[in-house]
Amino acid sequence: MGRHGFGIDVGGSGVKGAVVDLDTGELASDRIKILTPQPATPAAIAETVVEITERAGWSGDVGITIPGVVTHGVVRTAANIAPEWINLDAKALFSEALGTSRAVTVVNDADAAGVAEVHFGAAHGHTGLVILLTFGTGIGSALIYNGVIIPNSEFGHMEVGGREAEHQAASSVRENRDLSYPEWAKKVSTVLNRFEDLLWPDLFIAGGGVSRKHEKWVPLLTARTPVVAAQLRNAAGIVGAAMAVDTGVRH
Numbered sequence: 001m002g003r004h005g006f007g008i009d010v011g012g013s014g015v016k017g018a019v020v021d022l023d024t025g026e027l028a029s030d031r032i033k034i035l036t037p038q039p040a041t042p043a044a045i046a047e048t049v050v051e052i053t054e055r056a057g058w059s060g061d062v063g064i065t066i067p068g069v070v071t072h073g074v075v076r077t078a079a080n081i082a083p084e085w086i087n088l089d090a091k092a093l094f095s096e097a098l099g100t101s102r103a104v105t106v107v108n109d110a111d112a113a114g115v116a117e118v119h120f121g122a123a124h125g126h127t128g129l130v131i132l133l134t135f136g137t138g139i140g141s142a143l144i145y146n147g148v149i150i151p152n153s154e155f156g157h158m159e160v161g162g163r164e165a166e167h168q169a170a171s172s173v174r175e176n177r178d179l180s181y182p183e184w185a186k187k188v189s190t191v192l193n194r195f196e197d198l199l200w201p202d203l204f205i206a207g208g209g210v211s212r213k214h215e216k217w218v219p220l221l222t223a224r225t226p227v228v229a230a231q232l233r234n235a236a237g238i239v240g241a242a243m244a245v246d247t248g249v250r251h
């Protein structure tokens, strides 16, 4: 039997967790999803995290993603979660909630997805600069150069045409404004063009929940750089979270 870990991906709309086969990058249990409590305060999320591990019957180490900057287990920004997260020691919070005998690792959600795609997905074996973007409530970014992640890049907040990228091209914008895929793809292309002008990537990987419907919008993008869908789709965050415990990715 392969090595197993447990990853939990805390998102703006759902908190998702599963057992992960660390040797193959596949989910080794059903994915458990609980709607993100509103407001998404640290106490409410900690409770949800505990509930997911209990429902899964998992008592081992846990990797957790947060949709914000995380340095050394401390959350530094909270664009799409409650402001109480800012400067909160999330590693300590979750350790206490889960029991201090377990290793707990907390990483940025897009970086976790990046780690998973490097090992098991679309960035595997890819040299040069790969930019993974997760399209969800916000836009997350992972910068990967020759297979190494540069953590905590925050390009969802890059200014494009005077406004933050995620305020015009996140998946939530498409949903809230009821945009068609062609209308939304135009906005995503504008954002990708800005990345191209500033960073000259070799490949874009499109992740987040909407990557499941990649055939509806990825072919419409007008970037000069190739764009592929995240191979692990939305499970990349869970897989990368579980791997972070093992690899020690920025915790």
Ligand code: BGC
Pocket (backbone or CB within 6 Å): 066, 067, 068, 069, 077, 079, 080, 108, 109, 110, 134, 136, 138, 139, 140, 141, 154, 156, 166
């Ligand atoms: C946050 C990032 C996060 C992204 C996706 C942004 O608003 O600042 O840290 O990766 O949303 O959740």
